Amino acid sequence: xxxxxxxxxxxxxxxxxxxxxxxxxxxxxxxxxxxxxxxxxxxxxxxxxxxxxxxxxxxxxxxxxxxxxxxxxxxxxxxxxxxxxxxxxxxxxxxxxxxxxxxxxxxxxxxxxxxxxxxxxxxxxxxxxxxxxxxxxxxxxxxxxxxxxxxxxxxxxxxxxxxxxxxx
Amino acid sequence: xxxxxxxxxxxxxxxxxxxxxxxxxxxxxxxxxxxxxxxxxxxxxxxxxxxxxxxxxxxxxxxxxxxxxxxxxxxxxxxxxxxxxxxxxxxxxxxxxxxxxxxxxxxxxxxxxxxxxxxxxxxxxxxxxxxxxxxxxxxxxxxxxxxxxxxxxxxxxxxxxxxxxxxx
Numbered sequence: 001x002x003x004x005x006x007x008x009x010x011x012x013x014x015x016x017x018x019x020x021x022x023x024x025x026x027x028x029x030x031x032x033x034x035x036x037x038x039x040x041x042x043x044x045x046x047x048x049x050x051x052x053x054x055x056x057x058x059x060x061x062x063x064x065x066x067x068x069x070x071x072x073x074x075x076x077x078x079x080x081x082x083x084x085x086x087x088x089x090x091x092x093x094x095x096x097x098x099x100x101x102x103x104x105x106x107x108x109x110x111x112x113x114x115x116x117x118x119x120x121x122x123x124x125x126x127x128x129x130x131x132x133x134x135x136x137x138x139x140x141x142x143x144x145x146x147x148x149x150x151x152x153x154x155x156x157x158x159x160x161x162x163x164x165x166x167x168x
Numbered sequence: 169x170x171x172x173x174x175x176x177x178x179x180x181x182x183x184x185x186x187x188x189x190x191x192x193x194x195x196x197x198x199x200x201x202x203x204x205x206x207x208x209x210x211x212x213x214x215x216x217x218x219x220x221x222x223x224x225x226x227x228x229x230x231x232x233x234x235x236x237x238x239x240x241x242x243x244x245x246x247x248x249x250x251x252x253x254x255x256x257x258x259x260x261x262x263x264x265x266x267x268x269x270x271x272x273x274x275x276x277x278x279x280x281x282x283x284x285x286x287x288x289x290x291x292x293x294x295x296x297x298x299x300x301x302x303x304x305x306x307x308x309x310x311x312x313x314x315x316x317x318x319x320x321x322x323x324x325x326x327x328x329x330x331x332x333x334x335x336x
Contacts, residue, residue: 006335009326010251017237023300026308028318033211033308035325037226038253040208042332043201058205069185083178085206132191140194140201144331145324150196153324156317157203158177163312164210167174 011035050139054131055101059086061135063094064103064128067120074119076109085166103127179203218307222299223269227254229303231262232271232296235288242287244277253334271295 011034018027047058056064062084067073075083081091095118098104103124109115120128143150161167179202186195215226224232230252235241243251249259263286266272271292277283288296311318329335 005333006250006253009329009335010253011326011329014233014237023304026304028315028322029308029311030303031322032311032313032318032325033215034230035322035329036204036207036211038334039204039325039328041253042329042334043204047201062202065182069182082174085174085178085209135198136191136194140197143197143200144328145200147196149324149327150200152320154196154199154203156313156321156324157200157207158179159317160207160312161177161179161203161210165173166206166210167177 011038046139047135050134051131054127054134056127056131059090060094060098061128061131063091063098063118064120064124064131067104067118068125068128073125074107074117076112076115076117078115080118098124179206214307215303218302219299222295222302224295224299227258228262228266228271229296229299231259231266231286232288232292232299235272235286236293236296241293242275242285244280244283244285246283248286266292 011031014034015027015031018024018030023030044058047061051057051061063080066080066083067075077091077095078088080095081088084091095104095106098118099106102121104118104120107117107119109117145153179199182202183195183199186192186198191198212226215229219225219229231248234248234251235243245259245263246256248263249256252259263272263274266286267274270289272286272288275285275287277285313321
């Protein structure tokens, strides 16, 4: 979201306060956590803005892309959740909305009597391609970091994700 | 949130797909954005878990800490939003809930006839201190990164925050 600019970095100020209160040992982690929270807000807001003309959110865009990358353009809902690392309720919401929009359809999973597949429709494939074009040009083209910085940031966060048990 | 572990890094796989589709120029930024989104989920889930026994969320904890750092332990709602870089509705929600919990009170702002201050109560100060003790010991004490890594991560995200216009 757009918030007014401050004359100083509020997270650096919080970090200074942490040190001044005798919590210097915890100050760098507090600053890192707060920075990641804020960076996520900035990026999610930008991604959602870029996708709004297509009536998509970043969460729904991720589902469309995962389906368009899969061999048969269909996946069980449980697998979508595991791959996007979101909880089942989030997948159900996203797929339900995409279904209303005519971009995916739900079909019974022939390999699992109780299970459901989400399948990309032709319109879903078209919208996914258009959205990727917008995202690649308007958003991913310039994060304000050079290639080495992005590489380093990816590696640091990969360590955090791996330590959290996201992948083995 | 807890999600099942995968045998491979799903973001590295998405990045590989991006390159395979001819979008290599946008692949590093896509991977960085997706990594920040996931890191935020991991950290927010952990912070909220650490704070749950105190009936707090990270958003409400941030309001308590900002008030406890301010000279008179009170701040206008608008200033809380600017300092925490969240929108007015989020501040209203957080302060409303903290008021119900008896941790802050709302008082008219003597410097602004239409404005409202949030003021930390004695109980609010006590809970803020207890919560910080929990956060510093259970959460900020170990993010799974060493000091140099946290420093580097903070600097990279500071660049992103500054480029987004958060501070001048």
